[in-house]
Amino acid sequence: MIMLKTLGRVLAVAALLVAGGVQAAEPVHLKVGIRGGIGEDLWAVAAKVGERYGLKIEPVVFGGTLSPNEALNTGEINANAFQHVPFFRDQIKQRGYKLAVVGNTYLSPVAFYSKKYKSLKELPAGAKVGVPDDPSNESRALIILRDEGLITLRDGLDTYNEIVGLKDIKSNPRKLEIVEAKSVVLARAYQDLDAAAVISSFGSQVGLNAARDGIAQERFERNPNVNIIVVREQDKNAPWVQPLVKSFQSPEVRSYIETHLKGVLIPVF
Structure with missing residues (x-):
C-alpha cells in the first residue's frame, strides 16, 4: 500500500511538470559535412551513438568541388570530418578560414x-x-x-x-x-x-x-595525415563539441572500422 501511494505521488508530480511545460531537453541538431562512401557508413554509426549524448547528428554529403570547409566557415554546417591535417593546414593558409581541429578520426593510407x-x-x-x-x-x-x-x-x-x-x-x-x-x-x-x-x-x-x-x-610511423573533426574557431569550446567527438571516437565506430574496413582505414583514437 505504501509503495502504491509513493508511485501515485511520483506520477502526480510528473503530470504537473508536463502540464507546467517542463519537458525533457530537445536533442542538439548538428550538421556534419562529410564525403560520400566510407564517411556515410561511419557517421551513420556515430549518429546512433550520438543519441546517447543528446545529439541529433545529420551527416551532410558533399560531392564534386563543393567544399565542406567553405560551408563550415560560413556557418551552413556545424562541423566537418573529411580531411587530414596537411590538407587542413593548406586550406587555412590559402583561404584564411577560421576553423579549429577538435578530434582525430582515422588514417586513410x-x-x-x-x-x-x-x-x-x-x-x-x-x-x-x-x-x-x-x-x-x-x-x-x-x-x-x-x-x-x-x-x-x-x-x-x-x-x-x-x-x-x-x-x-x-x-x-x-x-x-x-x-x-x-x-x-x-x-x-x-x-x-x-x-x-x-x-x-x-x-x-x-x-x-x-x-x-x-x-x-606509406609508412604509419609519425604519419601526419590523420583525418580530423573540425569546427569553427568560435565553436571549439561549445558544450556539444566533445559529445560530438566522443560519438565518433566510440567503441562502436572502432569496431565497425576493424570489422568492415580492415586494411582500408586505421582508427587513431
Whole structure:
C-alpha cells in the first residue's frame, strides 16, 4: 500500500511538470559535412551513438568541388570530418578560414596499385606513374616513391611538416613519367597506368584494399595525415563539441572500422 501511494505521488508530480511545460531537453541538431562512401557508413554509426549524448547528428554529403570547409566557415554546417591535417593546414593558409581541429578520426593510407607489376621496384625506365593532383596527397605519393628508392627529394625537406611537390624531386634515375590526376580518376583507372597512388577512402569504392592489393604503402610511423573533426574557431569550446567527438571516437565506430574496413582505414583514437 505504501509503495502504491509513493508511485501515485511520483506520477502526480510528473503530470504537473508536463502540464507546467517542463519537458525533457530537445536533442542538439548538428550538421556534419562529410564525403560520400566510407564517411556515410561511419557517421551513420556515430549518429546512433550520438543519441546517447543528446545529439541529433545529420551527416551532410558533399560531392564534386563543393567544399565542406567553405560551408563550415560560413556557418551552413556545424562541423566537418573529411580531411587530414596537411590538407587542413593548406586550406587555412590559402583561404584564411577560421576553423579549429577538435578530434582525430582515422588514417586513410595511400598505397600504390598496379595490374602489371608486383612492386614499385619492378617499374621499368619511363614507366607512367599516377599521383593525386591535390598538393597534400601528391606529397604522400612522392614520399612513397622516395622511400622505395625510385626518386630522391631535395635536401633539407621536413616531410612531416612540409608539402612535397614535383619541383622538389632532386633525381629521377628511371625517368618515371609522373602523371597527375584526380584521386577518384586514379582509383577507377589505375590499371591504365604502370602504377598509381590511390587514397584508401577512394580505393575502397572500387574494391581496392591497401593491405591486400597495394604494391607499396606509406609508412604509419609519425604519419601526419590523420583525418580530423573540425569546427569553427568560435565553436571549439561549445558544450556539444566533445559529445560530438566522443560519438565518433566510440567503441562502436572502432569496431565497425576493424570489422568492415580492415586494411582500408586505421582508427587513431
